Structure formats: C-alpha cells, structure tokens
Amino acid sequence: MNPDLVRLQSYxxxxxxxxxxxxxxxxxxxxxxxxxxxxxxxxPSLIAEALIAHLHRLSVYPTTRGLPELRAAIADWLESRFxxxxxxxxxxxxxxxxxxxxxxxxxLFAIAQAVVDRTRPNPLVLMPNPCYQxxxxxxxxxxxxxxYLACRPENGYIxxxxxxxxxxxxxxxLLYLCSPGNPTGAVLDLSTLTRLIELAERYDFVIASDECxxxxxxxxxxxxxxxxxxxxxxxxxxFERCLMFHSLSKRSNAPGLRSGFVAGDARLIRDxxxxxxxxxxxxxxxxxxxxxxxxRDEAHVCTNRRLxxxxxxxxxxxxxxxxxxxxxxxxxxxxxxxxxxxTDFARDLYxxxxxxVLPGRFLSRAIDGDDPGAGRVRIALVAPLxxxxxxxxxxxxxxxxx
Numbered sequence: 001m002n003p004d005l006v007r008l009q010s011y012x013x014x015x016x017x018x019x020x021x022x023x024x025x026x027x028x029x030x031x032x033x034x035x036x037x038x039x040x041x042x043x044p045s046l047i048a049e050a051l052i053a054h055l056h057r058l059s060v061y062p063t064t065r066g067l068p069e070l071r072a073a074i075a076d077w078l079e080s081r082f083x084x085x086x087x088x089x090x091x092x093x094x095x096x097x098x099x100x101x102x103x104x105x106x107x108l109f110a111i112a113q114a115v116v117d118r119t120r121p122n123p124l125v126l127m128p129n130p131c132y133q134x135x136x137x138x139x140x141x142x143x144x145x146x147x148y149l150a151c152r153p154e155n156g157y158i159x160x161x162x163x164x165x166x167x168x169x170x171x172x173x174l175l176y177l178c179s180p181g182n183p184t185g186a187v188l189d190l191s192t193l194t195r196l197i198e199l200a201e202r203y204d205f206v207i208a209s210d211e212c213x214x215x216x217x218x219x220x221x222x223x224x225x226x227x228x229x230x231x232x233x234x235x236x237x238x239f240e241r242c243l244m245f246h247s248l249s250k251r252s253n254a255p256g257l258r259s260g261f262v263a264g265d266a267r268l269i270r271d272x273x274x275x276x277x278x279x280x281x282x283x284x285x286x287x288x289x290x291x292x293x294x295x296r297d298e299a300h301v302c303t304n305r306r307l308x309x310x311x312x313x314x315x316x317x318x319x320x321x322x323x324x325x326x327x328x329x330x331x332x333x334x335x336x337x338x339x340x341x342x343t344d345f346a347r348d349l350y351x352x353x354x355x356x357v358l359p360g361r362f363l364s365r366a367i368d369g370d371d372p373g374a375g376r377v378r379i380a381l382v383a384p385l386x387x388x389x390x391x392x393x394x395x396x397x398x399x400x401x402x
Contacts, residue, residue, distance in 0.1 A: 057285035066100035082229035112138035130364035157186035185328020193230035
C-alpha cells in the first residue's frame with residue numbers, strides 16, 4: 001500500500017459524526033442540516049431534459065477530451081464571464097486550453113498527482129488554511145508536503161502571501177487557491193492573482209485555482225475575478241502555469257451530475273489529458289450534453305444567486321443581534337465566530353436545537369499551536385429559505401442562553 005495513506009486525516013464529516021455520537025437531540029425539533037455544502041435548490045429542468053434526451057448515448061464510449069461542442073460552449077462561457085481590465089480580451093482555444101472533468105473534486109486531487117515532480121528535493125504544495133481537505137490529501141499522496149497559509153480576519157481571510165519567504169516559494173511546486181473561499185467566502189482580487197502569477201513565473205510552480213463557487217456572489221457589479229482573467233491582463237495569453245477549475249455543482253445546483261472542467265496552460269492540459277487517459281475518468285456522453293446545456297444558460301444562475309442572497313439577508317438579520325455576522329463576498333457559507341469552543345458549540349447546538357453545523361477546526365490545521373479554524377463554525381445556507389430562517393432562530397436562541 002502507498003505508505004502516505006496513513007497520513008490522511010479523517011474527513012471533516014467523519015469527525016463530526018464522532019462528535020455527535022451518543023447525543024439524542026430534542027425530538028420535537030425537526031433536524032436541520034447546515035454542515036454539508038450540498039446545494040438544495042432545484043436542478044434546472046434544461047439539464048435533466050438534455051440528460052434524458054441523450055441516454056441512448058450510454059452505448060458509446062466517451063473520449064477523455066470530451067465533445068468538441070462542450071469544449072466550445074465552455075470556451076464561450078469563459079470569454080463572456082471573465083473580461084480582463086484595460087480592454088484585453090480573454091481568448092480561450094477549446095482545442096488546447098480546456099478539458100472536461102467529473103466535477104472539480106476529482107480533478108483537483110488528480111492534478112497534484114500529475115504535476116508534482118518527486119525527483120526534486122522536498123516538494124511543497126501550498127494551500128489556504130482552513131481549506132477543502134482534498135488539497136491536503138492530494139499533496140500527501142503525490143509525495144509532497146502540504147504547507148498551510150493561514151486565512152485570518154485581519155487580512156480579509158486571504159492568506160498573507162507577502163509573508164511567504166523565498167525558500168518556501170522555491171520549494172513550491174503547486175499552489176492551491178480557492179476563490180470565493182471555502183469556508184470563508186473571501187474573494188481574491190485581480191491584483192493578488194496577478195502577483196501570484198508573477199511569483200509562479202519567478203519560482204516555477206503551477207497555480208490550481210478552485211473557482212467552483214465563482215458564480216455565487218453578492219454584488220452583481222463585482223463578480224469574482226478568475227485566474228485566467230488575471231493571466232490575460234498580464235499578457236500571458238497562453239495561461240502558462242495557470243489552471244482554473246470550475247463546476248456545475250454549485251453554479252447549477254447539479255452536484256450529482258459530477259461535471260466540471262479545467263482550463264488553462266496548453267502544455268499542462270496536454271499532459272493532464274495523458275494522465276487522465278490512463279486514469280479512465282472520461283465523462284459520459286449524456287452528462288456531457290447536459291453540461292453543454294448548463295454552460296449555455298445564465299438565467300438559472302441569476303435565479304440561484306438571488307435565492308442565496310435572500311437567505312444571507314434573512315439569516316444575518318436574525319443572528320446579528322446575538323453574534324457577529326459577516327456576509328461574505330461569495331459562496332454560500334457563513335464563517336461565524338463562536339462564543340465557546342467551536343466543537344462545544346456544534347455539539348451542544350445539535351443536542352439542544354437539532355441543528356447541525358461544522359466546527360471550524362475540522363477544516364483547518366493547527367500550525368505551531370495556532371489554528372485559524374478554532375472558535376468558528378461553518379454554516380452552509382443550502383437548505384430552503386424557511387429552514388434557514390428556522391435554523392437561524394434556533395441558533396440565536398441557543399447563543400442567548402449561553
């Protein structure tokens with residue numbers, strides 16, 4: 001067996017199940033689950049219709065590169081969604097810059113296996129802290145060492161990249177970004193992205209930008225910028241060292257479709273295609289046609305954003321008088337500071353109110369005794385509005401009793 005398997009930590013939801021073990025919550029309270037970032041809004045009918053219309057294509061082996069029409073639709077979406085400043089147009093070649101993947105999770109994991117050079121001494125993979133645990137596992141199983149960059153409120157929950165020393169950048173082979181962030185909802189601005197691309201060029205590492213929450217944001221006039229947008233603004237029109245990951249799970253409320261894409265550096269895409277050809281992870285043709293329909297439609301995405309904004313407004317109004325609430329720039333999580341230790345908060349809230357939230361320390365790592373996730377909980381506003389309102393009232397009552 002791979003000896004690095006023993007270095008993998010339990011997944012956050014396994015830790016949560018252990019925390020709740022033996023607790024019998026009040027039965028007169030209906031359970032409300034706000035711990036998993038699984039969208040609950042209806043999947044658009046256009047996706048289901050396209051899927052059903054192409055079920056006969058299950059008899060055909062799909063190619064790893066995907067349908068030309070799907071790659072073209074993704075390229076069109078990218079060029080429409082991300083426009084660099086100063087009038088520089090984003091130009092994406094669907095033949096060279098795009099590869100469909102089965103959701104961002106498997107691709108974010110796989111890219112480390114393809115990118116990390118085990119022959120170089122002491123490779124590092126840098127990632128935000130707290131973060132999506134897949135980044136950590138991907139680094140470990142690729143033979144690299146995870147290096148954690150704390151996301152703290154005093155820096156807007158953005159890692160302090162200026163504090164990273166040259167020796168660390170020199171060992172870095174892969175930098176994971178997440179914008180809007182999970183769990184913080186923080187958005188990396190264009191100047192930060194361009195600075196990181198310049199560092200990647202100087203120290204020769206790859207940037208993997210997880211942008212699966214990129215179409216969920218508060219301000220219609222300020223959509224989160226993307227990594228390829230920043231590269232184009234720098235004149236890096238072939239997106240060297242840059243890979244962007246997008247998904248239909250959050251954007252289109254289709255987590256079960258397992259559909260996304262990676263776009264960027266043509267050389268990296270070519271080599272990643274070789275890896276994935278052996279990996280055997282081609283997307284089924286019905287899923288590809290359903291994905292094509294989703295990337296061509298923006299109306300359902302606008303509706304999706306409106307529904308999340310309504311929930312943020314309602315929940316923050318209820319919780320605000322009882323505890324500090326910051327509505328994030330993007331995503332669908334609240335990253336709340338707790339008046340008692342986060343594990344105690346989550347356990348007792350479940351016991352007393354039958355509401356499940358995720359302790360922050362289950363998403364973070366303590367470095368030299370400093371844990372940026374301790375004392376916080378992640379609340380996923382994925383349930384219907386009435387459930388989110390009910391949960392907010394219960395959380396407020398719980399806090400006021402403390």
